Amino acid sequence: MTRDTTESDQEFVTLAHGAGGGAMRSLLDELVVPQFTGNGAETGNDTLVGLPELDDGAVHPAGEGALVITTDSHVVSPRFFPGGDIGRLAVAGTVNDLAVMGATTPTALTCSLVIEEGVPTADVERVIESMAETARQAGVPISTGDTKVMGNGEIDGILINTAGVAYVDREQPVPDAGLEPGDSIIVSGSMGDHGIALLAEREGFDFTGALESDVAPVNDLVNVALDAGRITAMKDPTRGGLANALNEMAGKADVGIDLTEESIPVSGPIASAGEVLGIDPLSVANEGKVVMGVTPEDAEDVLAAIHTVPGGEDAAIIGQVTDDHAGRVVVDTGFGRRYLSEPEGEPLPRIC
Amino acid sequence: MTRDTTESDQEFVTLAHGAGGGAMRSLLDELVVPQFTGNGAETGNDTLVGLPELDDGAVHPAGEGALVITTDSHVVSPRFFPGGDIGRLAVAGTVNDLAVMGATTPTALTCSLVIEEGVPTADVERVIESMAETARQAGVPISTGDTKVMGNGEIDGILINTAGVAYVDREQPVPDAGLEPGDSIIVSGSMGDHGIALLAEREGFDFTGALESDVAPVNDLVNVALDAGRITAMKDPTRGGLANALNEMAGKADVGIDLTEESIPVSGPIASAGEVLGIDPLSVANEGKVVMGVTPEDAEDVLAAIHTVPGGEDAAIIGQVTDDHAGRVVVDTGFGRRYLSEPEGEPLPRIC
Ligand SMILES: Nc1ncnc2c1ncn2[C@@H]1O[C@H](COP(=O)(O)OP(=O)(O)OP(=O)(O)O)[C@@H](O)[C@H]1O
Ligand SMILES: Nc1ncnc2c1ncn2[C@@H]1O[C@H](COP(=O)(O)OP(=O)(O)OP(=O)(O)O)[C@@H](O)[C@H]1O
Numbered sequence: 001m002t003r004d005t006t007e008s009d010q011e012f013v014t015l016a017h018g019a020g021g022g023a024m025r026s027l028l029d030e031l032v033v034p035q036f037t038g039n040g041a042e043t044g045n046d047t048l049v050g051l052p053e054l055d056d057g058a059v060h061p062a063g064e065g066a067l068v069i070t071t072d073s074h075v076v077s078p079r080f081f082p083g084g085d086i087g088r089l090a091v092a093g094t095v096n097d098l099a100v101m102g103a104t105t106p107t108a109l110t111c112s113l114v115i116e117e118g119v120p121t122a123d124v125e126r127v128i129e130s131m132a133e134t135a136r137q138a139g140v141p142i143s144t145g146d147t148k149v150m151g152n153g154e155i156d157g158i159l160i161n162t163a164g165v166a167y168v169d170r171e172q173p174v175p176d177a178g179l180e181p182g183d184s185i186i187v188s189g190s191m192g193d194h195g196i197a198l199l200a201e202r203e204g205f206d207f208t209g210a211l212e213s214d215v216a217p218v219n220d221l222v223n224v225a226l227d228a229g230r231i232t233a234m235k236d237p238t239r240g241g242l243a244n245a246l247n248e249m250a251g252k253a254d255v256g257i258d259l260t261e262e263s264i265p266v267s268g269p270i271a272s273a274g275e276v277l278g279i280d281p282l283s284v285a286n287e288g289k290v291v292m293g294v295t296p297e298d299a300e301d302v303l304a305a306i307h308t309v310p311g312g313e314d315a316a317i318i319g320q321v322t323d324d325h326a327g328r329v330v331v332d333t334g335f336g337r338r339y340l341s342e343p344e345g346e347p348l349p350r351i352c
Numbered sequence: 353m354t355r356d357t358t359e360s361d362q363e364f365v366t367l368a369h370g371a372g373g374g375a376m377r378s379l380l381d382e383l384v385v386p387q388f389t390g391n392g393a394e395t396g397n398d399t400l401v402g403l404p405e406l407d408d409g410a411v412h413p414a415g416e417g418a419l420v421i422t423t424d425s426h427v428v429s430p431r432f433f434p435g436g437d438i439g440r441l442a443v444a445g446t447v448n449d450l451a452v453m454g455a456t457t458p459t460a461l462t463c464s465l466v467i468e469e470g471v472p473t474a475d476v477e478r479v480i481e482s483m484a485e486t487a488r489q490a491g492v493p494i495s496t497g498d499t500k501v502m503g504n505g506e507i508d509g510i511l512i513n514t515a516g517v518a519y520v521d522r523e524q525p526v527p528d529a530g531l532e533p534g535d536s537i538i539v540s541g542s543m544g545d546h547g548i549a550l551l552a553e554r555e556g557f558d559f560t561g562a563l564e565s566d567v568a569p570v571n572d573l574v575n576v577a578l579d580a581g582r583i584t585a586m587k588d589p590t591r592g593g594l595a596n597a598l599n600e601m602a603g604k605a606d607v608g609i610d611l612t613e614e615s616i617p618v619s620g621p622i623a624s625a626g627e628v629l630g631i632d633p634l635s636v637a638n639e640g641k642v643v644m645g646v647t648p649e650d651a652e653d654v655l656a657a658i659h660t661v662p663g664g665e666d667a668a669i670i671g672q673v674t675d676d677h678a679g680r681v682v683v684d685t686g687f688g689r690r691y692l693s694e695p696e697g698e699p700l701p702r703i704c
């Protein structure tokens with residue numbers, strides 16, 4: 001689409017509106033949240049975690065318990081990438097949003113496919129198989145869905161939406177906003193793998209040392225962590241990475257976060273590739289990781305428990321919550337302190 | 353995409369795979385259902401209505417009750433059409449799949465937007481407002497979602513996925529497969545409005561008499577019907593219309609259905625437009641209608657109850673279930689009897 005230069009950019013949707021950063025939040029705050037809440041659209045329902053909280057999912061009372069609900073659409077390109085594919089991403093993404101809400105045993109997932117006419121059936125088959133395998137790994141049934149086909153050129157390849165629902169105890173959900181001063185911040189493993197691997201693949205870079213996406217369900221790992229101690233807040237650091245997740249958590253709880261740079265796990269190959277690409281591994285998507293706040297007296301126990309879970313070997317305590325510099329994340333680099341600021345969003349589109 | 357004529361068409365996804373008819377069912381039967389069930393993907397969970405049933409949604413036990421879950425992606429073109437828009441369609445579509453499962457009070461809906469870069473923000477705003485208004489009408493909160501933007505040319509306009517979940521009593525769900533010989537078949541109103549209105553609009557035909565989509569939530573109407581008598585089976589006759597829905601219901605219950613053509617409500621303008629377009633109003637999508645089987649002794653009560661609900665004024669008993677010609681639908685035209693066969697699917701793509 002060509003545009004008059006006299007027209008304001010704000011009148012059209014831009015890639016930034018889908019990048020998970022500030023532009024997207026403005027769109028949500030100005031357009032979506034006011035329409036979907038407060039004027040009767042949110043009816044009667046004494047929602048436990050609602051849209052205005054902008055958490056990883058919503059929580060509604062149901063019978064004696066509660067329902068945790070979440071959804072993501074996946075448009076990643078290419079559809080097969082080092083370490084995974086769009087099908088694995090679609091299942092893990094939704095399982096993980098439920099998990100970081102504290103719902104580690106999903107009741108079911110939905111699977112909605114939108115496919116471009118002319119896509120090889122074998123590709124669809126491979127993607128479906130990958131979804132099935134990832135669902136088995138996460139222990140969740142996929143029990144309903146939808147299939148649409150759009151004409152050639154009307155959609156690029158395959159789009160998958162998954163929604164997930166879990167029936168849980170009312171006390172079970174863990175919000176984004178619960179950080180308390182003194183809490184330890186734990187990440188479940190190395191940062192930046194998915195985003196950097198995808199960017200490198202797309203740029204056609206040939207790095208020594210395999211760069212692979214970390215895409216995986218984390219519900220098992222989160223379950224073990226929940227059993228080991230008191231988790232006050234939790235997110236999956238997807239679009240915008242760790243920087244985005246921690247800034248959000250700090251802002252919502254009105255606390256500060258102090259990190260020690262050398263304690264943040266980043267693999268050697270990812271760090272090198274990030275330097276070559278000019279991309280900070282802390283500001284790109286992870287698709288198989290968790291970041292959580294843990295009550296200080298439980299932090300070592302939770303860390304030890306995570307270390308026992310496959311995929312949790314590199315978990316680390318990376319910092320503490322403070323009542324200084326509320327809403328901001330500060331990194332001690334060893335040479336000084338700098339803000340880890342909120343990224344504008346993912347540097348490239350179609351990363352997830 | 354250009355293809356070698358030597359390549360078999362079956363190796364590529366075609367528009368028919370998304371049309372709601374036989375090609376789509378083959379894809380589901382051969383590729384999706386076997387992968388998602390039976391090899392461990394469906395874990396432990398004693399599902400009440402599972403994927404193999406291919407009903408309007410799935411039902412899982414949850415606490416003392418059950419969860420009804422459904423999803424649809426909407427890609428309708430144009431995004432604003434006579435009688436509605438893609439936002440109204442996305443909310444009504446999912447509310448209606450829950451309703452025909454017997455779940456007339458949804459717990460919540462999700463809203464996942466995928467937008468093409470360059471779409472006017474005002475269009476997104478109008479669509480969101482329409483979703484909010486339709487949600488208010490249906491009495492359902494929209495409490496979580498996702499927003500992705502794809503590059504110009506990577507998706508045509510706006511795509512909306514909605515998923516819906518309802519917590520219900522275990523006895524509440526109404527399956528597709530429950531028809532019993534003797535049951536009356538009731539439709540809640542005129543057939544073919546959505547499909548014919550969309551086709552006419554897209555062809556640029558100027559018909560006298562307004563052709564409008566019927567898109568609307570039917571959960572209220574279904575609720576009133578459920579209170580008035582015993583409903584044995586229910587569907588929303590969307591892609592493939594009444595013909596598709598009834599053939600599916602007859603096949604699943606292994607019964608026959610006898611219809612009287614003159615009792616099937618089709619509005620004058622829709623009938624005329626259908627003739628000009630060469631399209632049978634019984635074989636195109638409705639987006640605000642229900643078709644149900646009702647125990648014969650309750651049929652008049654249910655019909656009378658539906659007549660009292662706005663949108664139910666034209667409801668009619670259109671036929672009976674029989675143990676003859678199992679799996680097939682026969683129409684008495686007044687001059688003779690013919691099969692109402694299962695359509696290949698919607699005649700045009702992007703109708704919903
Ligand atoms: N179109 C939308 N309608 C309603 N809520 C939305 C919509 N888009 C996003 N949200 C809400 O905004 C918040 C942020 O969404 P976001 O997609 O960034 O979360 P996420 O799924 O945890 O991250 P990611 O998509 O990167 O995995 C969530 O609470 C989500 O429910
Ligand atoms: N990609 C998929 N994955 C899993 N199940 C699917 C998928 N596509 C369709 N299904 C299942 O196949 C059945 C038929 O789907 P369909 O979309 O035709 O139902 P519907 O939503 O009632 O109709 P419509 O989409 O026309 O409104 C449903 O049980 C649905 O859950």
Ligand SMILES: [Mg+2]
Nearest residue numbers: 056097236238
């Ligand atoms: Mg998340």
Ligand SMILES: [Mg+2]
Nearest residue numbers: 072093097238
């Ligand atoms: Mg997510």
Ligand SMILES: [Mg+2]
Nearest residue numbers: 145146423424
């Ligand atoms: Mg569907």
Ligand SMILES: [Mg+2]
Nearest residue numbers: 408449588590
């Ligand atoms: Mg349906």
Ligand SMILES: [Mg+2]
Nearest residue numbers: 424445449590
């Ligand atoms: Mg449907």
Ligand SMILES: [Mg+2]
Nearest residue numbers: 071072497498
């Ligand atoms: Mg999301």
